[in-house]
Amino acid sequence: MHPRLILLLAACCTGAALAQPRTPTAQPTANATFHDAQGRQVGTATLTQTPAGVLLDARLTGVEPGTHAFHVHQTGKCDAPDFKSAGGHYNPTGTNHGYYAPKGTHAGDMPNQIAQPDGTLTFQVVNPRVSLDAGKRSLFDADGSALVLHAKPDDYESQPAGDAGGRIACAVVERGATTRPAR
Ligand SMILES: [Cu+2]
Numbered sequence: 001m002h003p004r005l006i007l008l009l010a011a012c013c014t015g016a017a018l019a020q021p022r023t024p025t026a027q028p029t030a031n032a033t034f035h036d037a038q039g040r041q042v043g044t045a046t047l048t049q050t051p052a053g054v055l056l057d058a059r060l061t062g063v064e065p066g067t068h069a070f071h072v073h074q075t076g077k078c079d080a081p082d083f084k085s086a087g088g089h090y091n092p093t094g095t096n097h098g099y100y101a102p103k104g105t106h107a108g109d110m111p112n113q114i115a116q117p118d119g120t121l122t123f124q125v126v127n128p129r130v131s132l133d134a135g136k137r138s139l140f141d142a143d144g145s146a147l148v149l150h151a152k153p154d155d156y157e158s159q160p161a162g163d164a165g166g167r168i169a170c171a172v173v174e175r176g177a178t179t180r181p182a183r
Pocket of ligand 1: 069070071072073089148150161164
């Protein structure tokens with residue numbers, strides 16, 4: 001092996017071995033518990049305010065494998081079985097729906113998520129257009145907010161909601177770091 005390559009390898013791997021994992025400075029300050037259409041608890045999410053937006057860390061089980069739309073909806077009310085009570089997408093700035101749409105992107109728009117063959121759906125995503133603090137984009141406005149998982153993928157352009165199909169799980173965003181244990 002070329003001596004310089006050995007040096008490079010040594011530099012790389014020693015550095016990696018010495019690197020300490022960073023301890024997150026921000027702790028979750030909101031949580032949400034998902035229920036399905038039958039009212040069963042199917043998962044939880046924690047929400048943390050960061051300078052880049054709200055970091056969501058979600059873990060669900062029993063989800064049909066495949067790609068699902070995931071949004072913040074405008075009302076913190078999850079009445080099974082259809083979860084229509086959560087209203088439309090959270091859209092305090094009056095924009096169009098979808099990453100591809102002209103004049104687009106609701107505050108509640110987030111990327112599609114993919115459930116595994118065993119039905120687990122675990123992901124983290126940052127939403128830069130909402131906040132846990134007071135203000136126009138707050139998830140804690142007068143009627144609260146809900147996280148909604150859909151039967152189908154969001155096509156990121158159809159109005160008003162990305163042709164994402166029915167609502168298969170819903171979670172009211174609540175203050176406090178502690179989530180109830182999943183089932
Ligand atoms: Cu939705």
